Amino acid sequence: MLDLFLNAIAAGILLGGFYAAMTVGLTISFGQLDIVNIAHPAFIVLGSFCTFVLHEHAGLDPLLAGVLLAPAFFCIGIGVYSVYYGSFERRGDESLRGLAFFFGIMFILEVLLIMTFGVDYRLVETSYIGESIKIGVIGLPFRMLVPFLAALAMAGGIYLYLSKTFTGRAILAVAQDRLALQLMGADPVRTKQIAFGIGLGTAAVAGSLLIMLGPVEPSVGRLYIGRIFAIVVLGGMGSIGGTIVAAIILGVVESMVATFYGPSWSPAVAFGFLLMTLAIRPSGLFGR
Amino acid sequence: MASRIVAENLSAGYGAVQVLHEVSLRVESGETVVLLGTNGNGKSTLIKCLTGIIQPTSGSIYLERDGERINLAGRSPQEIVNLGVALVPEGRRLFPKLTVTENLELGAFRPAARERLKDNLAFCFEAFPRLAERRHQMAGSMSGGEQQMVAVARAMMSDPQVLLIDEPSVGLAPILVSRMIEKIKELHDHRALTVLMAEQNFNQAIKIADRGYIIVHGEIAFEGESADALKNNEMVKQLYLGA
Numbered sequence: 001m002l003d004l005f006l007n008a009i010a011a012g013i014l015l016g017g018f019y020a021a022m023t024v025g026l027t028i029s030f031g032q033l034d035i036v037n038i039a040h041p042a043f044i045v046l047g048s049f050c051t052f053v054l055h056e057h058a059g060l061d062p063l064l065a066g067v068l069l070a071p072a073f074f075c076i077g078i079g080v081y082s083v084y085y086g087s088f089e090r091r092g093d094e095s096l097r098g099l100a101f102f103f104g105i106m107f108i109l110e111v112l113l114i115m116t117f118g119v120d121y122r123l124v125e126t127s128y129i130g131e132s133i134k135i136g137v138i139g140l141p142f143r144m145l146v147p148f149l150a151a152l153a154m155a156g157g158i159y160l161y162l163s164k165t166f167t168g169r170a171i172l173a174v175a176q177d178r179l180a181l182q183l184m185g186a187d188p189v190r191t192k193q194i195a196f197g198i199g200l201g202t203a204a205v206a207g208s209l210l211i212m213l214g215p216v217e218p219s220v221g222r223l224y225i226g227r228i229f230a231i232v233v234l235g236g237m238g239s240i241g242g243t244i245v246a247a248i249i250l251g252v253v254e255s256m257v258a259t260f261y262g263p264s265w266s267p268a269v270a271f272g273f274l275l276m277t278l279a280i281r282p283s284g285l286f287g288r
Numbered sequence: 289m290a291s292r293i294v295a296e297n298l299s300a301g302y303g304a305v306q307v308l309h310e311v312s313l314r315v316e317s318g319e320t321v322v323l324l325g326t327n328g329n330g331k332s333t334l335i336k337c338l339t340g341i342i343q344p345t346s347g348s349i350y351l352e353r354d355g356e357r358i359n360l361a362g363r364s365p366q367e368i369v370n371l372g373v374a375l376v377p378e379g380r381r382l383f384p385k386l387t388v389t390e391n392l393e394l395g396a397f398r399p400a401a402r403e404r405l406k407d408n409l410a411f412c413f414e415a416f417p418r419l420a421e422r423r424h425q426m427a428g429s430m431s432g433g434e435q436q437m438v439a440v441a442r443a444m445m446s447d448p449q450v451l452l453i454d455e456p457s458v459g460l461a462p463i464l465v466s467r468m469i470e471k472i473k474e475l476h477d478h479r480a481l482t483v484l485m486a487e488q489n490f491n492q493a494i495k496i497a498d499r500g501y502i503i504v505h506g507e508i509a510f511e512g513e514s515a516d517a518l519k520n521n522e523m524v525k526q527l528y529l530g531a
Contacts, residue, residue, distance in 0.1 A: 166397050173383040173394055179341065180381040185369035185398035185446065 003137045008259040009252055010138045016251025017148030020244045021209050023228040023235075024155050025202035028195050030229070031238030034175050035084065035196065036099050039106040041221030041228065043200055046109055047073065047207020048216040049117060055124045062124045063150060066208025070201040077200030078193045080105070085189060106221070113218035121215035129212060147209035152244070154205055158198065159240040171195040172238075226267070230274040234284050242286030249273075249285075290317040291353045291372065291449035291482050293338065293360075298347035300337050307333040308506045310347065315450070315484045320476055322493040323486040324518070325503035326527065331486035332378050334503070335454045338484070339375045340365040353449070370398050374448035378455050380439040384428025388419050391427050391438055395445025404447055412441040415475065433464040440468070444475060451475070453485040457492060465492050472496060490528040494518055502527075 022044055029037040047069060054065035084101060088094040132141035162168035170186040171194070178188045210216055231250055235242030253273060254266040277285065294314045301307040307330045315321045325331045336342045338349060340363050349360040351371055360368055383391050392412060396405040413420035416437045422430065427438055436456060443451060453472065457465040473496040476483050487493035494500065500518045502510040512518035
């Protein structure tokens with residue numbers, strides 16, 4: 001029983017790290033920029049399939065493929081934000097129409113993937129994916145440990161970028177007062193383009209982690225929409241550290257529920273947890 | 289570096305409403321010039337024109353920097369900041385959910401100021417010890433007087449040659465207004481700044497003014513070549529001093 005408990009916690013922590021990788025891009029776009037990018041999980045799945053192609057046809061390591069894809073996704077992000085800005089944000093009707101815009105992107109991505117790859121599950125095989133290490137009674141499978149470590153590295157890098165560079169600081173400020181940011185000499189549109197680009201760049205890496213964790217089909221992203229938005233809100237809308245902690249809490253709780261009550265309950269936990277936090281602490285766990 | 293700002297026959301407004309009518313004004317290098325006027329006479333509109341927040345409908349604005357003449361009309365606020373003209377905006381406009389230090393660091397965004405960030409930060413904390421004590425506090429949770437300090441310090445972080453200040457006294461207790469005005473003079477003296485300050489608190493503003501303009505209904509009603517000239521003007525006595 002104790003073994004089961006400890007293993008559930010360890011698995012939950014690793015799962016939470018993976019959730020953090022999926023969420024950190026949304027922490028920037030939704031938390032910092034107020035852009036409701038509901039297509040974020042769809043971009044993650046796109047990242048998974050691009051990783052699949054690079055792995056299958058060029059023999060690249062999945063994680064390396066994800067990192068190499070990130071700059072391309074960064075550029076896609078700049079393009080997507082530019083269209084979003086020109087069509088909605090500049091006119092001030094981004095709230096509802098912007099949401100519809102990202103819904104549209106989500107469906108288009110899904111359909112494109114289904115047309116290209118079909119509805120079958122795809123997976124990647126590498127030497128380390130089947131392995132695991134054992135610490136005492138706790139087993140840590142590499143297919144979860146690698147995403148966990150990659151997620152921490154990515155989130156750490158983004159945290160440093162946001163807090164230590166001038167453009168990073170401008171990203172933290174841009175949604176608070178646009179004109180004041182201009183008076184600092186920064187271009188708000190450019191700043192948001194870069195920020196949104198970074199958000200999508202993380203989706204490429206998260207996609208490679210997703211397909212490392214298990215087989216992926218084109219619409220699997222929908223399963224994660226609720227979870228990752230819940231994590232952004234729990235983490236305090238824009239805090240990178242908060243995102244990691246919230247993701248790990250959610251991962252542990254889900255893992256415990258899945259172990260002791262059955263996996264079908266675990267999605268309900270995400271929302272139950274979100275509702276409870278919002279009732280007790282509306283600004284999230286780490287809201288400023 | 290010598291920097292002066294000249295505006296000639298400036299007209300501007302919002303949509304169909306014209307606020308400024310052919311306003312001309314100059315701020316010589318190293319001067320402190322005050323722009324006096326009660327609410328709704330066009331002080332802020334003029335400052336907004338000078339900083340590119342709104343564009344004039346006619347007239348010209350230029351910055352002269354070491355003899356080089358740079359046209360400011362048609363430029364964006366970020367371009368104007370990059371030329372060394374900083375604004376302390378009306379209502380302070382801090383980033384409320386960033387700490388004092390983060391606000392100040394953002395002030396040094398422009399490339400020319402980045403390498404001097406450390407020096408300028410130390411300078412600002414020395415000028416405003418209160419901010420050094422509260423450097424990790426969220427700007428939005430500070431008192432009005434402290435927020436005004438952050439706003440002025442943040443503008444100083446951009447290492448400006450020209451400092452424009454829009455109504456530093458708004459919302460402050462009289463004792464704090466007086467301190468803020470003295471602090472502005474101190475900064476001016478330390479950094480050889482060219483200062484233009486829009487203010488409606490005549491008695492306070494005039495303490496540090498080399499010259500001044502009185503703006504009424506969007507026109508320059510009086511140009512005083514010294515603080516005394518402003519004090520002894522009949523219109524000033526009528527408008528501000530209740531004589």
